[in-house]
Amino acid sequence: MGLSFGYGPATEKSEGIKVIRAAFEHGVTFFDTAECYGPFVNEELVGEAAAPFRDQIMIATKFGFQDGDSKQPLDSRFERIREVADASLKRLKTDRIDLFYQHRVDPNVPIEDVAGTVKDLIAQGKVKHFGLRCFDA
Structure with missing residues (x-):
């Protein structure tokens, strides 16, 4: 995240x-990013940098904000999750997301619907594992 977003100016791509x-x-074999880091540019950076050793690492990315912008409202509707998965795969230059997780709880979408959508992505081979971030009991 810090290479592209959140902790001062972005690092030069190279x-x-x-x-x-x-x-x-x-x-290091685990790289974590999110569509909202930049937005989008951190996934592109990770995808380009990791391309030579992609099969030797795990890549995690997150979904859950409208238009991929963490300053926008939450959006974990099934259409948005699928859209994010497809766009993230392209930006990450990969055929699968090793860990795909919801960035924040979306009170407007039941967790069962979120999990069901990711389960479908797992069945399609686009995602390997599902996770949650910033959740409480």
Whole structure:
């Protein structure tokens, strides 16, 4: 996230790629991003940087905001989740998302509907695992 969003100015793309590749060379095999980091540019950065070693790592990304913008309302409707999955796959330059998780609780969409939509994506081979972020009991 910090390479593209949230902690001051974004890192130059070529430098971000170097950081991610150096991390891999030093044993990092889990890379976490989200459509809202940038928005979109962090997924693109991770996808480009990780392309040479994609099959040796896990990539996680998140969904749950309208238009991929964390300043916009939450949106975890099934149409939006599917749209995010397809767009994230393209930006990440991959055929699967290893961990796809809901960024924030959307009070307007029952968790059963969210989980059911991701279950369908898993059945289609687009997603391997489902997760939740920022949830309480």
